[in-house]
Amino acid sequence: MRRLRQLAERTPAGRERYVDLLRALAIIMVVIGHWGVTVIGYDRAGRPTGHSALGDLPWAWPLTWVAQVIPVFFLVGGYANAASLTARRSRGGDATGWLVDRSARLIRPTTALVVVLTLGAAVARLRGADPVEIRTVVWFATIPLWFLVAYLIVVPLTPPMYALHRRFGLLVPLVLVGLVALGDLGRLLGPAGLATGNYLFGWLAVHQLGFAWYDARSPSTPRRRRLPTSRRAGAVLLGGGLAALVLLTIVGPYPVVMLNVPGERLDNAAPPSLALLAVATAQLGLILLLHDPAERWLRRPGPWQAVIAVNSVVLTIFLWHLTAAVLLIGVLNALGVLPTPRVGSADWWAWRVPWLLTLTVVLAALVAVFGPIEARTRRHGEPTPGGSVRTALAVAGYAGVVAGLLLNSLTRKAAPEPLGLPAPALVAYLAGAGVLRLLRSGWGSRG
Template identity: 35%
Template sequence: MAIIPAPRRSARPALPLTAVPTIAVPVAPAPTTRDGAIDLVRASCVAAVVALHALMVGVTVDASGPVFANAAEGASWFAPLTWVLQVMPLFFVVGGFAGATAFRRRRARGGTRAEFVAGRVQRLLVPAVVVVGVVGAALAALAMAGVPADLVDVAGWRFAQPLWFLGVFLLCQALLPVLLVAHERRPLTTIGALAAAAVVVDLARAATGVEAIGILNLAFVWLALQQIGFFLADGRIDALRRRTRVLVLGGAVAALAASFAGGIYSHDLIANLNPPTTALLIVGVAQSAAFSLLRDRLDSLSRSRRIAGFTRFVTERTMTIYLWHMPVLLAMAGASALFALSTGIALPEPSSAAWWVTRPVWLAAALILTAVVACALAGVERRRMPRPAASVALVPRAVALGIGAVVLLLVVGTTAVTAAIAVTMMLVALRWSSERRAADHHQHGGEHDAGEQADQPIDRA
C-alpha cells in the first residue's frame, strides 16, 4: 500500500512526511472532538456483524427434536454476502485509529503506557464478566431443566465463537503503545514486518499442511490492520492523491480476485477468519482506501439527525452489543424451536424460499432485541472503574489473564464450570488493572491522569 503522497493541495492539510522510513515521522495532533465518519463506520461494522451472525442461524425441528445448524454452511448465497459484511478488517483499522488518538491524548497529559493498557483491560473485561457469568448460569439452568446435554453444549459453543474478537482486540490494544511508538519512528518498517510475518505464516501453513500454524496470524494479521489505523490517524492516507487511493483500492480488489481464482484463498471471507489469512489484510487495505475516498461524504452523512442518533446509540454500547448479540440469537433460536414443538408448525428449511421470506422479520427482531438488551445493560459498559494502575508488573499479567479466560471458553467450550473459571480470571485481571504496588504508587504519586472518561470523547472500543 503506497503511503507517501506527492505534494498536492488538499482539503485536509497534508502532513510533512519523510522519505526515509527510519526517521521519526511528525505526529498529527490528537483531535479534541469525535470523528463523525469514524464513529459511523464503527457503528455500521457492529450492526453488520449482528446481521451476518443472525443470517447464519438455522433452526429446524425433526423427529429427534430441535436441530440447530449454521444456515450458511454450503449455501451459495453466503460467500458473496461476506464480501459486503466481512467488516472485521475495517473494524481493526478503526480501532487502531481510535486507540492511537486516545493514547496520544493520554501521553500528552503525562499518562503512562501501563495506565492506557489497564484502561483497555477495564473497558473490555467489565462487560465481558457480566455476559459470561449470565450465560454460564443460563446454561446450568437449562441443564437442570432437563434440556438435552448436546443442545446445551451447542449453545455453549455458539456463544463462545464470537469471543475470539475480545481476546484478539485486547492483545492488539495491549501492544498498541509499543507499536505506535515503533510506527512513529519507522512506520514502513513496522507495518512491513507485520505484513511479511503474516505472509510467511500463510506460506508455512500451506507448505506443511499444519493448520495450527495459522494461529500465529491471530496476532500478525490483526496487528498489521491496527497499524493501518495509525496511518489513518496521522492523516497520511487521506493526504494521498485521490488517484493513488483509487489505484490502491483497485489493486487490492484485483489481488483478492486473483487469489480466489488461483485457489490461494477461499472466496468465502468468513472461511479466511479462523485462522485469519493474509486475504483479510488485503481486504483491510481495500476497505481503508474506500473509507478514505468516501470520508468526506460519510462525515456529512454522520451529521444527519437519524444517523447521528444511530451512531451515538451504538458508540455508547459497542462492547455490550457485540458481547450480547449471540446470547440474543441463541434465545431467539430456542424460542423458535419451542414454538414449533408446541404448535406443530414446521420451521422453514434454511435457504428455502419460505426461509428468505421470514428473514426480514428475523433480522429486525435480532437487531431490536439486541438494542433492548444493550439499553438495559449499557450502564455496565459505562461503569466508572478505579483509576487504571500504573504498575508495569501487574498490567501485563492482567492482559494475559484476560486473554487466557477467553482462550479457555474458545478451546474447552462454555459450560457452567468454564464460565465460572473465566469470570474468576477476568475479575482478578480487573483487580490487577486497578491495583498499584507501593513502589509504583510512590513513583507516580504526583501524576494524576484524567482517566478513561477523558478518552471517551474520542474512543469507545
C-alpha cells in the same frame, strides 16, 4: 434524546467522526450478517441446532468481501488506540495507566455477559439440564468472544507497536504482511503450524494502518508514518486490493469466501490470510473514497446523535446478538412454532424478514438491560501514578482475562460443562477482571 443532543454539542471540532461511524457500521453489519445466514434445524435428538447457510449458497461467497468487516474494526481500533494513548501521554500518564483505563470499556460489558451466561447455566443444571446441551448453548452465545480475544491481545501491544510505527512507519505493516505470507505458505505447503502467528500478525497489520491514519491528521508528521488519504490513494487501494483479491482467490489457492465454510481448503479469517488482507486493502480504499461526504453528513445533528447512541453500547450489541438468537430460538421451540425451512427455499428467504425484525426486538431489550453497563463506563481524566508493582498487576490481570476467554473459545462445543464455560476459564477471567477493576479504583497505585 436530551443527553444525546448535549453530547453531540460537546463534540470537539477536530474529532474524526467518520471513525465512530465506521465502528458502528462494522458491528451492525456483523450482527446482521450472523443473523442473516443462520439456518435452524433439529438434531437427531430433536433439539434445535444451527449452522451457517454459506456452505449451501456458494453464489453469495463474493458478498463476503463486503460483509467481512472485522478488518474495519481493527482499523478504527488502531486509530482510536493511537489517539487515546497520545492524549494520555500528553497529560503525563504512562502506558500502564492507559491500559488499565482502556480495559474498562472492553471488560465491563464482557463480564456482564460471562456472569449472566454462567448463572443461567447453573440454573439450567439445577433443573436437570444435560451439561453437554448447556455447553452447546453457551458455546453458541459466546462465539463473539473469538473476535474479542484477538482484539484484547492487540490492545496491550499498542504502546510498543506505536513506538515501532513512530520509528519505521508503514514499513511495520509491510513486514507483518510478509509474516502472514510466510504463515500462508505453511498452510499450503507445510508445516501448518507456521500459520499460528497469523492470528497476531494479520490483525496487527491492519491495526498499524489505523496508527498511520491517525498520524495523517498532522501535516508535520513524517510521510513514512502517514497514511495517504487522498481520493487518488483511495482509488489505488481499492483497485489494487480487488486485483490482488481476484488473483489470490480466482486464480490462486485461496477460497473466495472470507468467512468460515466447512470443507474449504483454507479459512481466510482464522487465521487471517493474504486474501483477507487484500480485502482489508480494498475496504480501506473505499473508506478513503467515502470520507469527505461521510464527514459532511455527520456534521448534521441527527446522524451524529445516532452514531453516538450506537457507539455508547456498541460492544453490548456485539456481545449479546447471538444470545438474542438463542433466546428467540428457545422461545419459538417451546411454543412449537420454530420454522425450519430448507436453505435457499422460498420459505427460507421469506422467513429472513420476520426473523431479523424479531431478533432486533429481542436484542433491543437485552441492550436496554445491559447497555447501561457499557454506556456508564467512566473515562478517567487524570493519570494515576504507578510503579513496577502496578505494571505487573496490570499485565497479570489482563493476561487472566485473555487466558479465560481463549480457553473458553478453544473448548469444544460438545464438552460436558455444567456452568457452560470451563471452570478454569471462569476463574482466570474473573480473577483478571477483578484485578483490573481494583487497579482502576486506584488500588496499587503506590506500588
